[in-house]
Amino acid sequence: xxxxxxxxxxxxxxxxxxxxxxxxxxxxxxxxxxxxxxxxxxxxxxxxxxxxxxxxxxxxxxxxxxxxxxxxxxxxxxxxxxxxxxxxxxxxxxxxxxxxxxxxxxxxxxxxxxxxxxxxxxxxxxxxxxxxxxxxxxxxxxxxxxxxxxxxxxxxxxxxxxxxxxxxxxxxxxxxxxxxxxxxxxxxxxxxxxxxxxxxxxxxxxxxxxx
Numbered sequence: 378x379x380x381x382x383x384x385x386x387x388x389x390x391x392x393x394x395x396x397x398x399x400x401x402x403x404x405x406x407x408x409x410x411x412x413x414x415x416x417x418x419x420x421x422x423x424x425x426x427x428x429x430x431x432x433x434x435x436x437x438x439x440x441x442x443x444x445x446x447x448x449x450x451x452x453x454x455x456x457x458x459x460x461x462x463x464x465x466x467x468x469x470x471x472x473x474x475x476x477x478x479x480x481x482x483x484x485x486x487x488x489x490x491x492x493x494x495x496x497x498x499x500x501x502x503x504x505x506x507x508x509x510x511x512x513x514x515x516x517x518x519x520x521x522x523x524x525x526x527x528x529x530x531x532x533x534x535x536x537x538x539x540x541x542x543x544x545x546x547x548x549x550x551x552x553x554x555x556x557x558x559x560x561x562x563x564x565x566x567x568x569x570x571x572x573x574x575x576x577x578x579x580x581x582x583x584x585x586x587x588x
Contacts, residue, residue: 387436388556391534392564394429398422401565403575410510415578418535418558420506424462434463437534437555438470441502444553445530450500452476452526454491456517460505463534467504476501478517490520497525508533508552511541515548535561539586559583 395401395418406417424430441447454476455464461477468475476493495501501521503514508531518528528550536542536554545552562579565571 387440388560389564391433391436391556392561392570393568394433395420395561396565396568396570398426398429401571403578408509410512412509412539414537415582416575418507418537418561420534421459423506430462430466433534434466434470437463437504437532438467440553440555441467441471441532445502445532447471447473450502450530452493452495452499452501454478454493454501454503454517454521456503456505456513459507460503463506464504476521478520489524491524491526495521495524495526499526501526501528503528503531503550505531505533507535507537508541508545508554509537509539511544511552514541514545514550518548518550538583 400419400422402417402419403415404417406414408414408417423433450473452474453464453468453471455461455478457478457480464477465475474494476491476495479490479492503517503521505514505517508514514531518531521528530551530553531545532553534555536552536557538558542552542554558579562571562576566573566576
């Protein structure tokens, strides 16, 4: 586990890490949800930076322990594809059994979407890199529940604040996000990593999703 820091210090540290590895880009990007976004935070590159990956997963493990509590869940499941590397290291850090979800049902072997040992009644925490609409997390929850598991909590590093949290709420899943994009944008602007035009691009995207 990492040394305990205040939430604000932790958020600043993660923002600096993401800036250092070049995770934030501006342009026109099609997201997994199908939405077009004027910016993109590529968290898939994080595992390519071992120190950053290790640090972020340690901070996420601490966050889960504090936000949810280790006694309140039995297993950790990674969402395909970006959530799987984060979930595996977080599960290892927390000494919890690891599962991962396939995008499609496997057509040979056990023909399952959930890989790993899942016993009916097991409480599963879902892990993804970020959330936009929440569709991937909701589909994963259905896969877990189809095999007898229980999903009431989902953890992401970043909430893009485009309706995902509200959609999960409607499906009985509580979202726990270390960072919200509005806070990341503010912090990056404060440290000079993005300019005012880029800050407004992000903030306008959040407002657009609410209208």
